[in-house]
Amino acid sequence: MQSRTPASRTGRPRSAAADTAILAATRAALVELGWSKLTLGDVATRAGVAKTTLYRRWAGKNELVVDAVAELFDELELPDRGTLAADIEGVVLQFAAILARPEAKSGLMAVVAESVRDDALRERIRASIVERQKRLVLEGRSRAQARGELPPEASPEEAARTVDLIFDIVAGAVVHRTLVSSEPADEEWVRGFTRVLLLGLAGAA
């Protein structure tokens, strides 16, 4: 996760339980306090761990929260519902459900905001959250192509570009709906969104 188990062979090994406890405590603190009032000292106390232990493993609040939040998204999956529209609706609803949880809401936008001025942090977010979930788009497209709902892509470059675009549209829309508009991304909204995504503004009307 954060340590690459570098070289040390000797000495007391790091407690694996501490990592788990710290990440859980971080999520609990996000729920109770939100990002800006979350303090590492408090997280350490909640986890039953000394501050030093925490700092030995994470560089700071940002890195810790990225790891704590990233775990939330690993439960996403793409169940086969038979049509592209249904597949999209299903995964978007799952994504919306995760984003509706206060620990995700509180933490995610905050670390994205911090990442504006911190390249390493941005890369960490990208690697542990964004790229990790693009698998869903790839799989959905494969299925749709197998069903004949989407044509095969012209070239690998074009394919990659389209995956990125779709991810930006889907993730962006759900995040904006949830956090900025502050309205629930419920079934009705997801249906409307999916119609526009598949058919376009004109076709959806």
Next chain:
Amino acid sequence: MQSRTPASRTGRPRSAAADTAILAATRAALVELGWSKLTLGDVATRAGVAKTTLYRRWAGKNELVVDAVAELFDELELPDRGTLAADIEGVVLQFAAILARPEAKSGLMAVVAESVRDDALRERIRASIVERQKRLVLEGRSRAQARGELPPEASPEEAARTVDLIFDIVAGAVVHRTLVSSEPADEEWVRGFTRVLLLGLAGAA
């Protein structure tokens, strides 16, 4: 903006120049330091103003930054380029250009993150940024309907719902592209995005 000029009639009036200087100093500090390292003491110093003066006018960092960032979006406009696609491309490019500026990048996501746990702040953001710019969607749709590119909406409720949806999709996609994917929302990307928005995934391929 922030003061409702409550009741006082007598006494020394507040300096109007101070407001301007403070907002400008806030943007400058956002550019140099980013959200998390921006301090109100530093903003006050930059603006040549005492901390007291600043706190007399804004409740805190969040409110100040919302006001400082909101001004950036007022320069958006919807030039008539003849077709819906061209109109959309034009305004999305403008939006992307603003979001590319460091003071917007740094500040916007941060206040959105803060707003998760602060209703008043969320309302302030909605009123002074989101709702204010929905005019662009409304105007674009009117023009498209006048040109016959879009059908008239079925009902006022449906119309409002669609405006919100489009705004979430457009703003969300540009923000995600810019801040999370950290890639430029340049002309090529905007063209691809507009095609999907108008024609849908299938139609765009």
Next chain:
Amino acid sequence: MQSRTPASRTGRPRSAAADTAILAATRAALVELGWSKLTLGDVATRAGVAKTTLYRRWAGKNELVVDAVAELFDELELPDRGTLAADIEGVVLQFAAILARPEAKSGLMAVVAESVRDDALRERIRASIVERQKRLVLEGRSRAQARGELPPEASPEEAARTVDLIFDIVAGAVVHRTLVSSEPADEEWVRGFTRVLLLGLAGAA
């Protein structure tokens, strides 16, 4: 004491009460905890003052304790008891009484130890404790000379040298008796010490 009231005319003035409370709290903490367990955070709490207030006025633990202890010695005086021997016994007993107080015991040797590697601290100790109390030696000698118990000194340099020597002998002996030998410098001991000081080893026997 610690601030030379430099130049500032504007701004909120420093609370004079805080100084008093902090020095008193320092002595109380010395009594309860001793030097090595005394923490500035605790002193601040005892004084009902923020840590920042304390650090704004003193550079650290050493300087604070010097000031807190120095005040103890200001109550020393040289009552006229009629003979040089009686005068010496009187002032030595007073000095011993102060040194017997735990706040003096705990603090004094510790700051002297620190001063070994800190020129500014050594100078502060010298100015606010040592030189300040040499007045007692000077006055005692004047009286003894007026009474004819001591001859007038040969030269000013010789006079200064003798004052320093006497101070080293008197202060050193009392400190060593009290802190190192850890025996009380009571009347009997003071009588013996004074006899040696006045008559020498041979004469005293």
Next chain:
Amino acid sequence: MQSRTPASRTGRPRSAAADTAILAATRAALVELGWSKLTLGDVATRAGVAKTTLYRRWAGKNELVVDAVAELFDELELPDRGTLAADIEGVVLQFAAILARPEAKSGLMAVVAESVRDDALRERIRASIVERQKRLVLEGRSRAQARGELPPEASPEEAARTVDLIFDIVAGAVVHRTLVSSEPADEEWVRGFTRVLLLGLAGAA
């Protein structure tokens, strides 16, 4: 020294070299860093030893430093120079020379200060430093009595009292001169001090 070689017969024996290395490292650290910045972790590193090893042999910083410093004073001796005055001058100069070394300066006063609130430490200091060096006073007096410079003492109690008094005066004066007045206890000063000690204030003038 610190271990009473309790009972263990089996297992790997403790390295004797480690003790020597640790005490030497302690003195080196005292010279470089002084008492307050000396850390046991650093001493262990300097000695090429693990912290565990150090804590197995000494209870803490205080005890370690006492042992490290005590060794310095074992080189004191009382050469027979023919007269009491010359003998005193000789040993006082030796004592001053040791006290002038930074490891003694830094460490001695600090442990004395700590001993104010730590009976075991005070006893350790007394046993390994103070009482050990009183032999010098005893021997000096014997010689002086043999030469007829000092009368035989009236009683054993009186004798012990006088030895303690002289030790407090001599050690106290040299320490005060060196550490508090921060002036060298050089030959000239020692001559003046010895004259007062032998003849008294009046006789010395």
Next chain:
DNA sequence: GTCTAATCGAGACGGTACGTCTCGTCTTCAC
């Protein structure tokens, strides 16, 4: 031309969290 009251600058105030340091203990592996 005062009077009056809210403003302004400056900066000290009580707090809180920071990230670092050292403490003395504990846990592992190697000898």
Next chain:
DNA sequence: GTGAAGACGAGACGTACCGTCTCGATTAGAC
């Protein structure tokens, strides 16, 4: 069983900002 290595819980360090407060010194409108 000792030794080096190093993680551990604990807690103080000195700093930085927070948002409030107390100052004396402007300012402008009301009288």
